[in-house]
Amino acid sequence: xxxxTHSGTLFLIPNTLGESxxxxxxxxxxxxxxxxxxxxxxxxxxxxxxxxKLADIQTPLQQVQISELNINTPASQLPxxxxxxxxxxxxxxxxxxxxxxxxxxxxxxxRLAHRHGISVKPLVGPSSLLLAxxxxxxxxQSFAFNGYLPTDNAQRAQxxxxxxxxxxxxxxxxxxxxxxxxxxALFDALLQTLAPATGLCVASELTTGNEKIATHRVGEWKKxxxxxxxxxxxxxxxxx
Numbered sequence: 001x002x003x004x005t006h007s008g009t010l011f012l013i014p015n016t017l018g019e020s021x022x023x024x025x026x027x028x029x030x031x032x033x034x035x036x037x038x039x040x041x042x043x044x045x046x047x048x049x050x051x052x053k054l055a056d057i058q059t060p061l062q063q064v065q066i067s068e069l070n071i072n073t074p075a076s077q078l079p080x081x082x083x084x085x086x087x088x089x090x091x092x093x094x095x096x097x098x099x100x101x102x103x104x105x106x107x108x109x110x111r112l113a114h115r116h117g118i119s120v121k122p123l124v125g126p127s128s129l130l131l132a133x134x135x136x137x138x139x140x141q142s143f144a145f146n147g148y149l150p151t152d153n154a155q156r157a158q159x160x161x162x163x164x165x166x167x168x169x170x171x172x173x174x175x176x177x178x179x180x181x182x183x184x185a186l187f188d189a190l191l192q193t194l195a196p197a198t199g200l201c202v203a204s205e206l207t208t209g210n211e212k213i214a215t216h217r218v219g220e221w222k223k224x225x226x227x228x229x230x231x232x233x234x235x236x237x238x239x240x
Contacts, residue, residue: 008090010113011037012100014125015051017232018208022054025207030123031055034092038063039084041109042094043070051094069093070105078112085118097232099127103147103177129175132203132234135213136173139238143173149186156186160193167198168239175236183228186235194218197240202226204233 013034016025023031034055042048045066052061067081085091093100093109099122101107113120133140146163150156163174178186183204190200196219203213210231216224218237 006088007116007118008039008085008088009119009121010085010110011090011092012106012110012120012122013092013094014099014123014127015095015097017097017126017128017131017206018210020207025126027124030125033123034094037090037092038065039089039091040064040066040094041069041081041091041106042066043096043105044068047096048094069109073105075108078108081109082112082116082118085113086116097128099125102127102129103145126207128177128203128206128232128234131206132201132213132236133173133175135203136201136236137215138173138199138201138236139171140173142170143175143236146174146176148178149176151182153189156189157193160189164194164198164237164239167237171238173236173238175234177232177234180230180232183230183233187226187228190235190237191218191222194237195239196222199238199240201236202228202233203236204229205231206234 011033013030014026016022034052035057038059040048045068048066049061052064057064069081093106095104095106101110110120129145133143149159166172167174187202194200196217198218199215200218200221201215205211
């Protein structure tokens with residue numbers, strides 16, 4: 001008798017970036033795949049259930065296994081999250097917003113899956129970083145995502161000067177994000193630190209009804225005295 005077992009596939013399932021309906025940003029095939037699974041990993045079980053309900057999951061939610069993986073999850077718990085895959089179940093890794101494993105703790109599970117030879121399949125969905133880059137008018141041939149900048153004023157200013165120098169030398173667009181309630185502080189630091197001729201884009205609440213995308217030189221931004229919303233945003237700049 002053949003007792004060979006096969007591991008499942010880890011599906012990377014994108015989520016909306018905000019208030020948008022699933023049908024507006026996720027292909028039907030992605031929704032179907034999410035609806036067909038019974039095992040999931042998400043940052044928050046409650047919000048993952050809400051997403052699955054919108055995706056019209058086929059299995060009653062009380063019978064669906066949802067495990068949490070977030071910034072507070074110790075590395076020692078990752079093997080347990082991987083176990084359903086090793087047992088032969090397909091598992092969906094769901095992001096809170098946008099694409100899993102990009103500026104997202106799910107990357108640790110993906111890395112472990114590869115180490116165990118488990119198939120990883122990314123599914124199509126919105127990425128705030130790429131959408132912002134597409135709409136910025138800055139260099140889309142060479143770019144770098146830098147995550148979060150330091151919150152200390154002096155350290156942040158130093159980091160911005162380093163990134164601006166690199167951007168100027170390599171003609172490379174620099175991307176980063178911030179916690180929404182610190183958007184204005186970061187924006188003010190950008191205007192205070194970057195050269196007047198540096199191009200700066202702010203893209204907030206992408207794909208939602210409140211979406212705003214604007215690119216100006218830093219000197220022009222200063223004249224506008226803009227106020228940023230406390231909402232998810234991507235910041236990009238390109239130095240001349």
